[in-house]
Amino acid sequence: MKHAIYLCVATLAAALVYQIPPRFWDGTSWIWLLIAIALLVVVLIPGVGREVNGAQRWIPLVIVNLQPSEVAKAALVLFLASYLRRREDEVRESWTGFIKPLVILGILSVLLLLEPDFGATVIVCGTALGMLFLAGVRLMQFTIVALGLALIGVGMVAFAPYRLQRFLAYQDPWADPFNTGFQLTQSLIAFGRGELAGVGFGQSVQKLFYLPEAHTDFVFSIWAEETGFIGSIGLLLVFIALISRLLWWSRRALSVQRTFESHVFAGIALMLSGQVFVSMGMSMGLLPTKGLTLPMISFGGSSLIVTLCLLAIALRMTRECDKPEPRRPKS
Incomplete structure (x- = not known):
């Protein structure tokens, strides 16, 4: 009944978000980032x-337990897309343009790790680095930062007993x-x-108290049990x-000079692919066990609402890609 x-709430929210033009999200992206923080x-x-x-990852509300990490993922995608549109040349040509969004990423990561939510931190960092890479940052800069984050991740696993236990x-x-x-x-x-x-x-028999978190983290396992190999591949x-x-x-958006829309499409794709890869891989034993929802499949109001709203933004943007690019301030 809750789901x-x-x-219903997610569908209604997505329908409302679909009515909002992309220019609104471009102009207010920093506001959503502040709300997320x-x-x-x-x-x-x-x-x-x-x-x-x-x-400690949820804020109890009337009808849903709000998970701020989900809001943070969406806010980061919108903010980075807007930043890359405005500072595209700076990002490609100097360390300064590359470091600025990494400071924001660092703030979000620290707050997520304090919950703690290592899985969301990995998705946020992966999405941000992917968007910066696709924006054309210098390969040397990207490699240095990516290796640094990877070493930090390894250290966090090695020096946290419960994470190391899961890995082993x-x-x-x-x-x-x-x-x-x-x-x-x-x-x-x-x-x-x-x-x-x-x-x-x-x-399914496994969801009858045998498999913990069968409706959230391990929902793909139950899907595989009830639909088999054919359903899983489907x-x-x-x-x-x-x-x-x-x-x-x-x-397509990039080909018609709609850089904000292009980065939003890429950011949503990277975020979804990361969550799908980790959630499915963890269920199949290809990755260490980690609490992460499977988008639009796992139970959870925050994840469902945010994901459908992001897809509604993307769907609205497909309507705009055949129109001339409006003039937007670079600053």
Whole structure:
């Protein structure tokens, strides 16, 4: 029932967002970034943020638990797209233009890690670096920053016992199937039960208290169990088609000099592809276990609403790509 309500709210929100022209998002991107930062601070306040499984990532509202990290992802995409439109030459030609957005990225990352939300931090950093790379930053600059962030990530895993435990457990979950490898072994059992065509909708056994977080982090495992290999490949192809289309529109927008729209298309594509890769890879044992939703599939109001609104923005932008580029201030 909650998910049905979220679907209605998300659809209504997306319909409203679709009516707003892209120029509005370009001009107000910095406002959404400030709102996202404020929410990330508020969620850390004791008594305000809701703690679940040791992580304080949600702000309880009337009908939904707001997850600021989802707002931060969308805000960062819009802000970076606007920044890259205004400072495209500076980003390509100097360290200054490249470092400025990295400062914003650092602030968001620190706030996300304080929750802690390592998965969202990885997606945010990956999306931002991907957008900067596609904007044409110098390869040497990009490589130095990417290697630096990678080393920081490795250090955070190595010096955090629970993250290191997860990393070691996913390599051989059957070595400790009732403790550190419990989630992954149960997920793999779900895949095994699905076989070619699945056990049928609603017939999953693993979601009956065997597989933790079956409706959120491991929803793809249940999908694989109920629809089998055929259903799993089908869902993967749908995501590939959506992401490919977004990248196609990014190139199309760039060809008609609509750089803001081009960067937004690319940012949404990068964000979705990162989440899909991590969520599906984690469920199949290709990546360490990490709490991350599968876009538009996992239960969760914040993720569903934000994702549909981003897609509504992208859909509205497809209407604008055949029109002349309006004059927008570079500063």
